[in-house]
Amino acid sequence: MIISNQIEHLKNLYKDLKFLEVIQFGTITLPITLQEKRYDDALICYQYLASAYYENGSYENFHVVMTEYEKLCLTYGKDENKMYFYYLYSLLQVIVRDFDAAVEATKKSIKYAHFLKYHDLIVVNYYNIAAQLVHKKELEKARIGMSLAKFYKNNICESNITIVRGYIGALYYFATMGNNEEFQEVKQVFLKLIKDRQTFYDAKISFAEAILTLNLGQLEESVIFFEYAYLRFKEQQNIMFLINIEEYINNFNLGDKFQYTKELREIIKNSHRKPLDINNVKSVLSDLFEDDTSTLSIKYPNVISKELIVQHVEHALQNNETLYCFHWCFITDEIEELFGKLFVEQLLFTLFETVYHFIFKHNAEVNVLSKNEGEAFIRGISESEFFELLMELEEKLQSKVVHSKMGILEVPIHFGFIHSNQLPEKQASYEQLTAHADASLYYAKSHGQLYIYN
Secondary structure, X not given: OHHHHHHHHHHHHHHOOOXXXXXXXXXHHHHHHHHOOOHXXXXXXXXXXXHHHHHHOOHHHHHHHHHHHHHHHHHHOOHHHHHHHHXXXXXXXXXXXXXXXXXXXXXXXXXXXXXXXXXXXXXXHHHHHHHXXXXXXXXXXHHHHHHHHHHHHHOOOOOOHHHHHHHHHHHHHHHHHOOHHHHHHHHHHHHHHXXXXXXXXXXXXXXXXXXXXXXXXXXXXXXXXXXXXXXXXXXXXXXXXXXXXXXXXXXXXOXXXXXXXXXXXXXXXXXXXXXXXXXXXXXXXXXXXXXXXXXXXXXXXXXXXXXXXXXXXXXXXXXXXXXXXXXXXXXXXXXXXHHOHHHHHHHHHHHHHHHHHHHHOOOOXXXXXXXXXXXXXXXXXXXXXXXXXXXXXXXXXXXXXXXXOXXXXXXXXXXXXXXXXXXXXXXXXXXXXXXXXXXXXXXXXXXXXXXXXX
């Protein structure tokens, strides 16, 4: 049941294009499936992980996962597994610029998709093969591929979100062909399809527009699109597409016009890191929530020890500064029973990151009390700003649901807080503030509420 629930959660993260979370949770589920010889589930994990690494532009990890995926798929894979494997394998060949191998892999995926009647993947593959054939200068075959993609697309009653992969291929096809009218039509449909979803596709669309304007002879506009795409890919740490940008900059002698040429080359030069060993995935999450917060502090500088927090609070009070003491708590007993300990640790870490992201904007000082609990002290924030922060946190945290075989589970969240002005001046101290925040948190938990405000 635990593995089935984890797979269900992965499936929904993948469906919602939450690729970073797919990686976070997939690297927990995969070793369990392999250890228990649940190869059907392991193949699904490989599929989701490979897709997520590809979308995130992590070529090294994508390559490692695909290598292990291939071994298991060819030994234990069913037709559906092979259909997805060859689709992803074709993307891997595009990255290494072996378009002959990419086309052959896409043809195999199409064959399985036809047999299984996976119409969305038929469309995706035909879009992709059209783009691949353009690179091979086989323009007539590319046009046939695009015509087949359109034919099957028009015969789909309701498209699955999977089809977004195909729209990227379609955009690159029309961009390379210099067909602005059809490029813009596909772009609008694409944007409508991915609306309100966490996605990395804005950079890829800009990259495609850079290619389009370049082929239309609009050099100045092309450089602007390349620069925008560069900044987004840099932010995403998408090395694969940064390499693609460098290739275009070099091939079309845009180095003098593209203002980030030196920086781009330096990033690519320094990007060769040791890839993830998918057979030796270890969870370090337990280490992150021990009493010693030094590990967390590496990534989150506002996470400090209790001793330092006490010093900061006492110093603020002595200088007549006002501050909020804010405690949070997540209840995960039921989820741990259904999903397992490691899954819950990753979930709690994800929730912590969300809390930290919002309170960090207010320069909060944070102390992690346990895996489920933490406290923060926020100085110089007004009451209206504080409650705006609570509303933002509530909205974001309540969207972090867990998908199980039985349905959607929400993570119970409770807050407790107090402002230093609510205590008599001489009584305000770290101990008093935390005691009142804890009491407020306990009262909220016992009444099943997010928080209690007096």
